[in-house]
Amino acid sequence: MEVSRFRLLFLTLLAASVLPGCAMFSRNRDAAPETAASAQPPADDANKSIIEPQVERREIKRPKIEASDFEVGVYGGILSIEDFESNAVYGARLAYNLTEDFFLEASLGRSRAGRTSYENLSGSAEILTDSERDYTYYALSAGWNALPGEVFVGKNRSYNTAFYLVTGIGSTRFGGDDLFTVNAGFGYRILPTDWIAVHFDVRDYIFDTDLLGKKKIVNNLEAHLGLSVYF
Amino acid sequence: MRRPSSLWLLLIVVLAASAQAEEKLQKILIADPFIELHTGPGRGYPVFYVIERGQEVTIVKRRTDWFQVRTDRDIEGWVAREQMLATLEPTGAPLDLQEPSRENYLSRRWQAGVMAGDFGGASLISMFGGYAFSDNLSIELTVNHMLGDISNGYSATLGLMHLFVPEWRLSPYFTIGTGVIYIDPKSTLVKASDRTDQIGYVGGGLQFYLTRRFMLRSEYRHNIVFTSRDDNEEVDEWKYLGFAFFF
Numbered sequence A: 001m002e003v004s005r006f007r008l009l010f011l012t013l014l015a016a017s018v019l020p021g022c023a024m025f026s027r028n029r030d031a032a033p034e035t036a037a038s039a040q041p042p043a044d045d046a047n048k049s050i051i052e053p054q055v056e057r058r059e060i061k062r063p064k065i066e067a068s069d070f071e072v073g074v075y076g077g078i079l080s081i082e083d084f085e086s087n088a089v090y091g092a093r094l095a096y097n098l099t100e101d102f103f104l105e106a107s108l109g110r111s112r113a114g115r116t117s118y119e120n121l122s123g124s125a126e127i128l129t130d131s132e133r134d135y136t137y138y139a140l141s142a143g144w145n146a147l148p149g150e151v152f153v154g155k156n157r158s159y160n161t162a163f164y165l166v167t168g169i170g171s172t173r174f175g176g177d178d179l180f181t182v183n184a185g186f187g188y189r190i191l192p193t194d195w196i197a198v199h200f201d202v203r204d205y206i207f208d209t210d211l212l213g214k215k216k217i218v219n220n221l222e223a224h225l226g227l228s229v230y231f
Numbered sequence B: 001m002r003r004p005s006s007l008w009l010l011l012i013v014v015l016a017a018s019a020q021a022e023e024k025l026q027k028i029l030i031a032d033p034f035i036e037l038h039t040g041p042g043r044g045y046p047v048f049y050v051i052e053r054g055q056e057v058t059i060v061k062r063r064t065d066w067f068q069v070r071t072d073r074d075i076e077g078w079v080a081r082e083q084m085l086a087t088l089e090p091t092g093a094p095l096d097l098q099e100p101s102r103e104n105y106l107s108r109r110w111q112a113g114v115m116a117g118d119f120g121g122a123s124l125i126s127m128f129g130g131y132a133f134s135d136n137l138s139i140e141l142t143v144n145h146m147l148g149d150i151s152n153g154y155s156a157t158l159g160l161m162h163l164f165v166p167e168w169r170l171s172p173y174f175t176i177g178t179g180v181i182y183i184d185p186k187s188t189l190v191k192a193s194d195r196t197d198q199i200g201y202v203g204g205g206l207q208f209y210l211t212r213r214f215m216l217r218s219e220y221r222h223n224i225v226f227t228s229r230d231d232n233e234e235v236d237e238w239k240y241l242g243f244a245f246f247f
Helices: A002-049 A117-122 B002-020 B102-106
Strands: A070-080 A086-097 A102-112 A134-153 A157-174 A177-193 A196-209 A216-230 B026-029 B034-038 B047-052 B056-063 B066-070 B076-080 B110-119 B122-132 B137-147 B151-163 B170-185 B195-211 B214-226 B233-246
Touching (some): A070 A102, A070 A196, A086 A216, A134 A177, A157 B122, A177 B122, A177 B137, B110 B137, B110 B214, B122 B233, B151 B195, B195 B233
Antiparallel strands (some): A070 A216, A086 A102, A102 A134, A157 A177, A177 A196, B026 B056, B034 B047, B034 B076, B056 B066, B137 B151, B195 B214
16 A cells, blocks of 8 residues: 555656656757747848958867866775785776865775684684685775975975875775775875876775674775876 | 786876877967966965966966966966966957856756765665756666665666756755665575665755856655565665766
8 A cells, every 4th residue: 555655656756757858848849940930031131231241250269278187097005904914905096186175086996805813823714715805995085185285306306296185985895795984094196297196195994894703893004106197 | 917907008098198189279368467377286386487468378288276378488387267367368358268167057968976875774875977858857877885784785776857946056856766776685694695676766855056067965765675575675765965067
């Protein structure tokens, strides 16, 4: 009973939202030819009575101002997986600079977990299978360029830099489970040219897990070096 | 090992593309008494050069609200957007910065965004993309990733979204649609099996035009999961905050 009433509401609302949209289509189609027809004749008359100019109209084509607000890059470093040793991590990132102060970032990383000390001491007991030791994460983050600046190399060279803070959400696939992950960290960016950035980042990936029996909050720290290009 | 190599390929393509883009550049005339060239695209970077009124410069590129310009002596620096607004094109008309504004928001067609929230007690990460038929009505594809204590899941839904007052900065909207949901219960539970079901939803939300091409969104959806059991399942979905842009 409850569901059939819901379906009725569903259909009514569907009709209510679609029908006005359809009406708009037909209205636009009708309106266009009408105005074209009524505007044409007077313009023709006016043109005939005036001497036709020999000058061709110059068409001004504005070159597009190229925006380079996006960054794409790769990174590699070390990820310490709590209870499961530290291992190499590598990943890719895509960032969009909203303003000179803020940016958005999507990143995808991969690592592999080692063995817990329990597994090492007991000798044979395996907590995770081989494929469950693969560690993959994605993160959607927002960043703030807290301390922009310049560094000076010698007398004649200076490079633009920024110290930034990042935080975001995402998911981690580890131990046969997907885990909601919050990340936070900081980084330092240096630009050897206008369109290349070298990053050094430190991130903490935090999630809840009951992998080792009892539910607990896990902090996985990552330090990585990255290279990005602006486009 | 396949992923890193394809990434490097992407990197090379991007490098090649940025190297090629040097051909047609916009020239402008300075109309203010002078404009200031900063060493970097930010308010704190020092001014190292000044260009006087009447001189011509070339716009190389733009980054956020800063424009990299080049003088005829090949000096390159960054100029703030406020100063660029006072410059002229070679035709004498004020410079058109070619940036999206409120008018473009009304005539937008494609849009996409990310939202975060709660799906029946599980954490929710949601991504959406849409196409607008008219100012009011658009079709949207939403992909959800649910991460809970008992189960994880994905869902993909296609629906209609009706923005009630598109000309307002903050407008309510109504949405309705259907799709599929995949639920994967955690392995620690007994007798649980993963399943795919159809899902239908009705909901509403608020869309706020932020600036340039950006929008904020907040949304509620009432979902019905059409299970193969005797009873259907009803799930409340709250997307507290989302960020979207149009293009």
